[in-house]
Amino acid sequence: MKATVTKKVLSEGLSLLERVVPSRSSNPLLTSLKIEASSQGLSLSGTNLEMDLSSFAPAEVQEPQSLVVPAHLLSQIVRTLGGELVELELVGDELAVRSGGSEFKIQTGDVTAFPELNFPDQIDATVDAADLARALGSVRYAASSEAFQAVFRGVKLEKRDQGARVVASDGYRVALHDFALEGEVRELIMPARSVDELVRMLRDGEAKLSYGEGQLSVTTERVKMNLKLLDGEFPDYERVIPSETKLQVKLASATLKESVGRVAVLADKNANNRVEFLVSEGQLQLNAEGDYGRAHDTLSVEQNGTEPAISLAFNAKYVQDALGPIEGEAEMLFAESTKPAIFRPAAGGGYMAVLVALRV
Amino acid sequence: MKATVTKKVLSEGLSLLERVVPSRSSNPLLTSLKIEASSQGLSLSGTNLEMDLSSFAPAEVQEPQSLVVPAHLLSQIVRTLGGELVELELVGDELAVRSGGSEFKIQTGDVTAFPELNFPDQIDATVDAADLARALGSVRYAASSEAFQAVFRGVKLEKRDQGARVVASDGYRVALHDFALEGEVRELIMPARSVDELVRMLRDGEAKLSYGEGQLSVTTERVKMNLKLLDGEFPDYERVIPSETKLQVKLASATLKESVGRVAVLADKNANNRVEFLVSEGQLQLNAEGDYGRAHDTLSVEQNGTEPAISLAFNAKYVQDALGPIEGEAEMLFAESTKPAIFRPAAGGGYMAVLVALRV
Numbered sequence: 001m002k003a004t005v006t007k008k009v010l011s012e013g014l015s016l017l018e019r020v021v022p023s024r025s026s027n028p029l030l031t032s033l034k035i036e037a038s039s040q041g042l043s044l045s046g047t048n049l050e051m052d053l054s055s056f057a058p059a060e061v062q063e064p065q066s067l068v069v070p071a072h073l074l075s076q077i078v079r080t081l082g083g084e085l086v087e088l089e090l091v092g093d094e095l096a097v098r099s100g101g102s103e104f105k106i107q108t109g110d111v112t113a114f115p116e117l118n119f120p121d122q123i124d125a126t127v128d129a130a131d132l133a134r135a136l137g138s139v140r141y142a143a144s145s146e147a148f149q150a151v152f153r154g155v156k157l158e159k160r161d162q163g164a165r166v167v168a169s170d171g172y173r174v175a176l177h178d179f180a181l182e183g184e185v186r187e188l189i190m191p192a193r194s195v196d197e198l199v200r201m202l203r204d205g206e207a208k209l210s211y212g213e214g215q216l217s218v219t220t221e222r223v224k225m226n227l228k229l230l231d232g233e234f235p236d237y238e239r240v241i242p243s244e245t246k247l248q249v250k251l252a253s254a255t256l257k258e259s260v261g262r263v264a265v266l267a268d269k270n271a272n273n274r275v276e277f278l279v280s281e282g283q284l285q286l287n288a289e290g291d292y293g294r295a296h297d298t299l300s301v302e303q304n305g306t307e308p309a310i311s312l313a314f315n316a317k318y319v320q321d322a323l324g325p326i327e328g329e330a331e332m333l334f335a336e337s338t339k340p341a342i343f344r345p346a347a348g349g350g351y352m353a354v355l356v357a358l359r360v
Numbered sequence: 361m362k363a364t365v366t367k368k369v370l371s372e373g374l375s376l377l378e379r380v381v382p383s384r385s386s387n388p389l390l391t392s393l394k395i396e397a398s399s400q401g402l403s404l405s406g407t408n409l410e411m412d413l414s415s416f417a418p419a420e421v422q423e424p425q426s427l428v429v430p431a432h433l434l435s436q437i438v439r440t441l442g443g444e445l446v447e448l449e450l451v452g453d454e455l456a457v458r459s460g461g462s463e464f465k466i467q468t469g470d471v472t473a474f475p476e477l478n479f480p481d482q483i484d485a486t487v488d489a490a491d492l493a494r495a496l497g498s499v500r501y502a503a504s505s506e507a508f509q510a511v512f513r514g515v516k517l518e519k520r521d522q523g524a525r526v527v528a529s530d531g532y533r534v535a536l537h538d539f540a541l542e543g544e545v546r547e548l549i550m551p552a553r554s555v556d557e558l559v560r561m562l563r564d565g566e567a568k569l570s571y572g573e574g575q576l577s578v579t580t581e582r583v584k585m586n587l588k589l590l591d592g593e594f595p596d597y598e599r600v601i602p603s604e605t606k607l608q609v610k611l612a613s614a615t616l617k618e619s620v621g622r623v624a625v626l627a628d629k630n631a632n633n634r635v636e637f638l639v640s641e642g643q644l645q646l647n648a649e650g651d652y653g654r655a656h657d658t659l660s661v662e663q664n665g666t667e668p669a670i671s672l673a674f675n676a677k678y679v680q681d682a683l684g685p686i687e688g689e690a691e692m693l694f695a696e697s698t699k700p701a702i703f704r705p706a707a708g709g710g711y712m713a714v715l716v717a718l719r720v
Contacts, residue, residue, distance in 0.1 A: 102622055259462075
């Protein structure tokens, strides 16, 4: 194998692989990536067993051939190269990497022992890549990193009348985002950690979805990905969304986020970072109390609804997370002090968070 | 006590204190800072027992009084405040912090139990604060963070014909920097960790030094600091600086740093990150070899001296550290393959690093 490729193209591809391929493993092959040189260029692929990734780097190839090398090492080397062009050549069982006045010779691995990664050609649905990234990115926080039940560590995709919805929940809160999608939608649950990587890989352009046995494949102009899916029954989250609310409040999302951050400094970390919300007469009062003292903040809000006042408490961290994806005006919708509350952008846009209230 | 101060001034002062005062301690008083309100403003002071710090914040004060509050908590609160002015008031044993629509009430501590911090008025020497910061900042890396002997974890100040010198060594390398200073110079050793904080506190203007019993005090326009000094005999580092060199090399510091970083990717971490330097015929060749392969790089250099060639090896990390403070052209001076080598800016400026060569 002999190939010439620009440093920029090669290091971009490698940096994507580096995000997925683990840097340490009891099986060294799993820390490797496979380079498949064809007449069009180099296909770089690797896996962390939860997610397979393939990236294509256009290159001038003289002798098509496949090989396996340590992923992070190659990425690190290519990043430090001084020249603009990189020459790759398989010499015996070593990959020579040459650029400018530098030459590296890296031991290659057993290409036949590398796991077979198959990326399907079939397309079941298409979606704007940036829309999908925004939707996934704005609900991902609500998935748990610790929950015993696997589904709480995932993000669910489901069908809606107008396209699709992604939703995540850790049992104390729900975040969901509706978005447009062309084609078939299948119910499935993606692991949140794979979702993080998927969000990073998605840019502009179109993402093509393909549903396989226990796996979702996503193809963009730059990359192909297979995500292993989670098994299990996602909780009936719609049950906790209040269908009727009695008091609505509007204010700038950033103002509320800052205020919650401020009073949360004194909130009791051992009592769920409890912050009390009191809405009355066009004012939102926030109170927190902990070992070191008390905090109080007052904000002007646009208040609507049939109830004149409401008082309830939330985990400050959860309120800040819920407000995270909301730019501009935020709307809070309250039913009762003991019922979950809705946080969403006043201007719409498909995102909604539902927070369980802390006990009074 | 009642005081009004701008958020900017107060939070700048608190953020300095926050760097020194520990956030956790078995003695809660040590995580506190003392506020002394006088007619001119607020003096904020705290200690980590190795370093005392005092910062002054001009303020409008109505009832001068002293109090003690958790340092990190107050700093965090003031940082999140929405208003431009902050009102502080001691109400019973609570400090009320008010700004915009926010009010915080923080428990205060026992002011009589807080350690007495004394900052001397006497001035023994003056130095340009930026010069001192540059000198300390460029040698600090050579101090050890682990060495059993305390002096290897410090930076020494000593007298030179033209001013002063700071020097650090971990036994494998030496870094020194000469700078101008007016007044008396005493030999003393500052703990490297206090040096880090001192460098961060120094800005433009003048730094006034005062030598005390086992302590160095540094006063600038913004802050007063006492540094507890280290006891012990600093090694005779001048012994390892080669007095005569036979081969000199000049090249851009950044070029060499990049090249060393490049070949070091394959250097053996278990063999001191060994990188071999071979100078001959106006070329510097770098070689490294490890478990994963071999790296080779060639650089053009300006070569001088009586020897036609030299070959020796260094710890790649140490070479990069030594080059860190060198901007523009770097000069390397070699005596023999087994002797230490000198790294310094070709343009002078007071900095020099000496590296022990690894065995062949």
